Amino acid sequence: MSTPSTDAPARPRILSGMQPTSDSLHLGNYLGALVNWVSMQEDFDAYFFVADLHALTVPTDPEVVRRRTRVTAAQFIAGGVDPERSAVFCQSHVGPHPEVAWILACQTAMGEMNRMTQFKDKTAKGQNANVGLFTYPVLMAADILMYDAAFVPVGEDQRQHLEITRDLALRFNQRFGETFRVPEPYIPKASAKIMELTDPTSKMSGTNSPDKGILLLSDTEKQLRKKVMSAVTDTEAEVRFDPEAKPGVSNLLVVHSTLSGRSVEQLQADFAGRGYGDLKKEVADVVVEAVRPFQERMAELLDDPAELDRILARGVERARVVAAATTDRVRDAVGLLPAAR
Ligand code: TYM
Numbered sequence: 554m555s556t557p558s559t560d561a562p563a564r565p566r567i568l569s570g571m572q573p574t575s576d577s578l579h580l581g582n583y584l585g586a587l588v589n590w591v592s593m594q595e596d597f598d599a600y601f602f603v604a605d606l607h608a609l610t611v612p613t614d615p616e617v618v619r620r621r622t623r624v625t626a627a628q629f630i631a632g633g634v635d636p637e638r639s640a641v642f643c644q645s646h647v648g649p650h651p652e653v654a655w656i657l658a659c660q661t662a663m664g665e666m667n668r669m670t671q672f673k674d675k676t677a678k679g680q681n682a683n684v685g686l687f688t689y690p691v692l693m694a695a696d697i698l699m700y701d702a703a704f705v706p707v708g709e710d711q712r713q714h715l716e717i718t719r720d721l722a723l724r725f726n727q728r729f730g731e732t733f734r735v736p737e738p739y740i741p742k743a744s745a746k747i748m749e750l751t752d753p754t755s756k757m758s759g760t761n762s763p764d765k766g767i768l769l770l771s772d773t774e775k776q777l778r779k780k781v782m783s784a785v786t787d788t789e790a791e792v793r794f795d796p797e798a799k800p801g802v803s804n805l806l807v808v809h810s811t812l813s814g815r816s817v818e819q820l821q822a823d824f825a826g827r828g829y830g831d832l833k834k835e836v837a838d839v840v841v842e843a844v845r846p847f848q849e850r851m852a853e854l855l856d857d858p859a860e861l862d863r864i865l866a867r868g869v870e871r872a873r874v875v876a877a878a879t880t881d882r883v884r885d886a887v888g889l890l891p892a893a894r
Pocket of ligand 1: 568569570571572573581582583584585586604607692693696697705706707708709710711714744745746747748756757758
């Protein structure tokens with residue numbers, strides 16, 4: 554049986570995905586994950602996919618799923634993913650994802666899935682509890698392990714999913730011999746959890762946050778400014794970074810700092826003696842500045858769906874090569890006969 558190192562690429566591999574569950578990515582997706590994808594693609598062999606199979610856990614009109622899948626892929630590229638360098642593809646276009654997920658599911662204890670906090674949170678908020686939603690982390694583990702990913706750049710909310718992925722890889726290797734590379738999460742310290750503007754104690758979420766609480770990358774300048782200017786803060790007047798006592802102001806400082814490249818300390822000093830109005834105005838300016846070129850690129854991409862489909866076709870070709878090699882390894886490890894080709 555071959556080992557992961559046999560297929561290891563010259564540059565270590567990274568892989569990550571986003572669900573097409575709303576009409577646009579939001580600033581949390583961008584700052585928590587996409588900016589790192591873009592900077593890491595320089596040094597790593599990078600694979601980025603639209604998690605369309607995961608999106609089916611939320612009942613959605615098929616036409617909407619199709620539209621959102623294309624928009625999400627276009628937004629990866631508008632945000633700076635370079636399809637010449639990185640493989641951009643749809644999860645469902647690589648046949649073996651559910652196959653490897655099934656094999657991993659047979660190694661997963663019910664109790665492990667019962668402990669997944671995202672399932673508990675989502676169902677507590679009223680999302681219907683289908684079996685797909687329950688086993689969602691196993692499919693995510695398959696996504697990652699099938700590519701021998703060394704690092705997985707994600708936001709803080711995915712940490713538990715990365716932990717179960719590592720556990721499953723270690724257990725599988727122990728039981729069946731070295732098969733999977735055990736991946737490391739890559740979670741940025743500062744911007745790993747961007748909070749909702751209307752309730753800065755909840756994370757900004759495309760499926761759960763109210764419209765006023767999320768900054769969508771497709772929002773107009775007017776909408777972005779309005780949402781930032783009405784962000785919930787606190788009754789003091791001091792601009793200070795203190796996520797416990799001042800979650801709203803701290804969130805605005807993080808957004809400013811990540812987009813402008815100025816440190817939070819520097820911003821605190823700059824805003825000493827100035828009010829929240831000034832801070833919000835400047836945050837709105839940096840957000841609008843960041844989103845403008847993104848939207849221009851986005852419009853070009855959506856104007857040429859054939860080119861977008863070509864990009865996805867090129868990406869999936871690369872992905873299939875890697876996935877086929879690992880899937881053969883996994884099938885063999887558990888004792889499935891090789892299929893005639
Ligand atoms: P998803 O689609 O919910 O989110 C996509 C990425 O955005 C990050 N993120 C945030 N970061 C900071 N602040 C926020 N408020 C915020 N909201 C979202 C997420 O952490 C994520 O990195 N299960 C994944 C999709 C997935 C996947 C994978 C990811 C499927 N298979 C394999 C990595 C590897 C998800 O639902 O992400």
